[in-house]
Amino acid sequence: MGRRARLRAQTTAEIKAIALKHLSEGGPDAVSLRAIGREMGMSGSAIYSYFDTRDALITTLINDIYTSLLDQVETARDAVAPDDIAGRILAWGQALRVWSLANPEGFRLIYGDPVAGYHAPAGGPAPEAAKRACLGLTELAAAAWPYAKTTQASTDHQWSDFSPGLADTIREHFPGLPPAAVALALRMWGRMHGLISLEVYGHLGTQTGDPAKLYHAELLDLLRSLGLDVEHARRARTPHSSA
Amino acid sequence: MGRRARLRAQTTAEIKAIALKHLSEGGPDAVSLRAIGREMGMSGSAIYSYFDTRDALITTLINDIYTSLLDQVETARDAVAPDDIAGRILAWGQALRVWSLANPEGFRLIYGDPVAGYHAPAGGPAPEAAKRACLGLTELAAAAWPYAKTTQASTDHQWSDFSPGLADTIREHFPGLPPAAVALALRMWGRMHGLISLEVYGHLGTQTGDPAKLYHAELLDLLRSLGLDVEHARRARTPHSSA
DNA sequence: TCAAAGTCAGAACGGCGTTCAAACTTTGTG
DNA sequence: CACAAAGTTTGAACGCCGTTCTGACTTTGA
Numbered sequence: 197m198g199r200r201a202r203l204r205a206q207t208t209a210e211i212k213a214i215a216l217k218h219l220s221e222g223g224p225d226a227v228s229l230r231a232i233g234r235e236m237g238m239s240g241s242a243i244y245s246y247f248d249t250r251d252a253l254i255t256t257l258i259n260d261i262y263t264s265l266l267d268q269v270e271t272a273r274d275a276v277a278p279d280d281i282a283g284r285i286l287a288w289g290q291a292l293r294v295w296s297l298a299n300p301e302g303f304r305l306i307y308g309d310p311v312a313g314y315h316a317p318a319g320g321p322a323p324e325a326a327k328r329a330c331l332g333l334t335e336l337a338a339a340a341w342p343y344a345k346t347t348q349a350s351t352d353h354q355w356s357d358f359s360p361g362l363a364d365t366i367r368e369h370f371p372g373l374p375p376a377a378v379a380l381a382l383r384m385w386g387r388m389h390g391l392i393s394l395e396v397y398g399h400l401g402t403q404t405g406d407p408a409k410l411y412h413a414e415l416l417d418l419l420r421s422l423g424l425d426v427e428h429a430r431r432a433r434t435p436h437s438s439a
Numbered sequence: 440m441g442r443r444a445r446l447r448a449q450t451t452a453e454i455k456a457i458a459l460k461h462l463s464e465g466g467p468d469a470v471s472l473r474a475i476g477r478e479m480g481m482s483g484s485a486i487y488s489y490f491d492t493r494d495a496l497i498t499t500l501i502n503d504i505y506t507s508l509l510d511q512v513e514t515a516r517d518a519v520a521p522d523d524i525a526g527r528i529l530a531w532g533q534a535l536r537v538w539s540l541a542n543p544e545g546f547r548l549i550y551g552d553p554v555a556g557y558h559a560p561a562g563g564p565a566p567e568a569a570k571r572a573c574l575g576l577t578e579l580a581a582a583a584w585p586y587a588k589t590t591q592a593s594t595d596h597q598w599s600d601f602s603p604g605l606a607d608t609i610r611e612h613f614p615g616l617p618p619a620a621v622a623l624a625l626r627m628w629g630r631m632h633g634l635i636s637l638e639v640y641g642h643l644g645t646q647t648g649d650p651a652k653l654y655h656a657e658l659l660d661l662l663r664s665l666g667l668d669v670e671h672a673r674r675a676r677t678p679h680s681s682a
Numbered sequence: 683t684c685a686a687a688g689t690c691a692g693a694a695c696g697g698c699g700t701t702c703a704a705a706c707t708t709t710g711t712g
Numbered sequence: 713c714a715c716a717a718a719g720t721t722t723g724a725a726c727g728c729c730g731t732t733c734t735g736a737c738t739t740t741g742a
Contacts, residue, residue, distance in 0.1 A: 200688075200739060207689095225556045228729060239691050241731080250730060304552055307640060312555030313468045313730090320645060330646065347663070351656040357649045382646060383634065383657045390633025391626065397550060402563060403573065403625060406600045413594040414626045420590070421664050443708060443719075471698065484700075485721050493699060556699090 208246050210236060215257055219301045224311040227254070254305070254314050255321045261302040262325035268295050270332060281339045282424040288336060289388045289415045293408075296392045303396050307389070330362065330381075331369060337381035338370045343423035344380060353379040387418055451489050453479060458500055462544045467554040470497070497548070497557050498564045504545040505568035511538050513575060524582045525667040531579060532631045532658045536651075539635045546639050550632070573605065573624070574612060580624035581613045586666035587623060596622040630661055 197205075214235050218226040229250055230240035247253040272291030276283040296303040305311070306322070320326055337344075353375040355363045366378055391414055394400045395407045404410055420426045457478050461469040472493055473483035490496040515534030519526040539546040548554070549565070563569055580587075596618040598606045609621055634657055637643045638650045647653055663669045 198740080204688090223556075224552070225729095229731090230729065240729090241692080241733090242690050244731080245689055307636070307642065309467070309547055309552040309640075313466075316641075326642075326645075348660070351652070351659070353652065353656075357652060358647050359645060362646050379647070379653055379656060382643070382653055383660070386633035386637055386653075386657065387630055388633070389637055390629035390631070393550070393636050394629055394632055397552075398559075398563075399550065399569075400625065402569075402602060403605050404601050404622070409594070409596065409600060410622055410625055410629075413596075413622060414629060416594070417591070417626070417664055421660055441709080447719090468698095472700090473698065482722050483698090484702090484723080487700080488720055 204246070211243060211246055211253070212257065212260065215253060216260075219257070219305070220299070223301060224304065227257075227311060229253070251314055251317075254311055255317060258305050258321040259325065261299065262306050262322040262329075265292075265295050265299075265302065265306070266325050266328045266332070270328070273332065273336075278339075281336075281343075282419050282422075282426070285336050285340065285384075285419060285422075285424070286415055288332065289411075289418075292388055293392050293395075293411055296396055300396050303392075307393065308397070327365070329385075331365070333381040333385050334366055334370060334373070334378060337377050337384060338373050340422045340424060341373065341377045341380070344421075345374075345376070347421065347423060348380050349374070349376050351376060351379065384418065387414065447489070454486060454489055454496070455500065455503065458496060459503075462500070462548070463542075466544060467547065470500075470554065472496070494557055494560075497554050498560060501548050501564040502568065504542065505549050505565040505572075508535075508538050508542075508545070508549070509568050509571045509575070513571070516575065516579075521582075524579070524586075525662050525665075525669070528579050528583065528627075528662060528665075528667070529658055531575065532654075532661075535631055536635050536638075536654055539639055543639050546635075550636065551640070570608070572628075574608070576624040576628050577609055577613060577616075577621060580620050580627060581616050583665045583667060584616065584620045584623070587664075588617075588619070590664065590666060591623050592617070592619050594619060594622065627661065630657065 211232055214232050215227050218228075218231060218235075227250075228240075229243045233240040233243055243253075247256075269288055269291045272287045273284050276287045278284070341348075355367075355375045357375060358366075358378060362378075363375075366373065370377075391400065391407070391411050395411075400407045400410070416426050454475055457475050458470050461471075461474060461478075470493075471483075472486045476483040476486055486496075490499070512531055512534045515530045516527050519530045521527070584591075598610075598618045600618065601609075601621060605621075606618075609616065613620075634643065634650070634654050638654075643650045643653070659669050
């Protein structure tokens with residue numbers, strides 16, 4: 197990598213860093229090319245040497261943020277012993293919420309309307325991270341499946357219900373896993389996402405003063421509906437009642 | 440109401456109608472005062488006679504949309520016999536999803552980042568509708584409580600966990616209802632909101648081709664965890680697999 | 683050495699919310 | 713009826729934005 201490429205990488209990193217700073221400080225509208233350039237001592241139009249358009253910058257931002265979310269969630273999950281299935285699901289769910297509340301603007305970027313007028317590119321803004329999220333959830337569902345199948349297999353899901361790419365990837369990683377387990381993984385995702393999304397967007401704060409307790413109760417109920425040992429999980433990780 | 444007041448009401452209604460049209464056609468950024476004025480043959484600044492600011496217009500839009508959502512959801516619920524608790528919960532949940540998919544921009548406005556730079560007023564943009572939603576959900580949870588309390592009462596919720604306003608309102612409408620039931624209502628909300636939110640924002644479409652089936656399975660699982668007769672509900676309302 | 687490629691500033695275009703002064707219209711009162 | 717007060721509308725202006733374009737400057741590599 198020559199000198200020029202090094203400078204380019206450095207400037208690109210600085211643009212992203214300032215964009216992230218503006219994002220967390222002033223919300224999505226504060227991420228403007230002109231403002232970033234102003235702070236860097238550059239003209240706004242100069243940024244077009246590094247990103248074709250503002251949406252391209254947003255897309256790489258989403259990619260970075262989504263990746264950092266998955267790093268954190270996977271790390272939390274892997275800190276629990278592989279045979280403690282309930283503990284791993286709890287760890288995943290709690291880490292997801294903790295990250296989301298610590299990075300609300302990132303959460304909005306990934307899961308909500310990212311920014312005014314932003315249109316995600318084909319295949320989504322962060323296909324890599326999305327795949328990791330999907331596989332991670334499926335792994336949890338697959339581990340819980342022996343316990344959950346008696347209650348969760350009732351619904352009649354087919355492989356054809358899922359996109360071909362997803363179905364192939366999952367069958368490659370988890371051979372023998374039935375499609376109902378994939379549906380379960382998606383529903384687990386939805387269950388975690390629901391309360392977190394309401395809380396991040398401020399719809400829960402006006403109702404309850406302790407969303408953490410609510411979320412923890414929801415995770416325990418999820419474990420129970422999976423047929424996992426809730427009492428063990430409850431003893432192992434008491435809710436922090438923080439945030 | 441004199442002639443002037445009538446004209447004023449008419450113009451206000453036209454502004455809102457065009458704003459809604461632009462919202463559904465071109466997304467949130469298409470709701471611009473100048474564009475609305477252009478379409479009405481008015482200058483953009485003239486709209487300031489009717490709305491103090493763009494945010495005020497957005498706020499009344501949210502209010503109208505939220506109200507229409509609750510009209511629809513309550514109607515669906517009330518079409519089911521009061522003693523068919525599972526059916527009423529199903530009806531509420533299904534109506535919520537159907538409305539959300541039919542009005543994705545409205546859903547974004549209510550539950551997501553409404554519009555670039557929009558800041559909700561104190562007390563939320565639609566306190567009236569939000570209260571109806573909360574009471575409606577609590578009614579469902581209260582009806583299910585006799586069946587659900589054995590499994591759902593485990594978590595130790597206090598009245599002090601909730602905002603004083605909410606707690607008082609609920610104790611007035613549902614005397615004797617324990618705080619754990621209110622927590623259950625909020626968790627039911629989160630459970631419905633999760634999958635719907637993922638679907639509206641396009642995170643489910645890339646994974647599954649039949650989100651309706653997924654959502655229906657989730658509602659059945661919710662009913663099961665409430666201790667309600669799932670088989671009855673399943674027979675009564677087969678999923679449509681539409682949308 | 684020197685052309686090609688990359689990087690940058692600055693002006694420009696059209697869009698936005700918002701403000702303001704000035705004109706015009708309706709209203710209600712003396 | 714007359715006329716001031718109140719309400720409505722316009723059009724210009726300010727400052728913001730993304731984006732494009734031109735021209736100057738710098739680095740690169742043959």
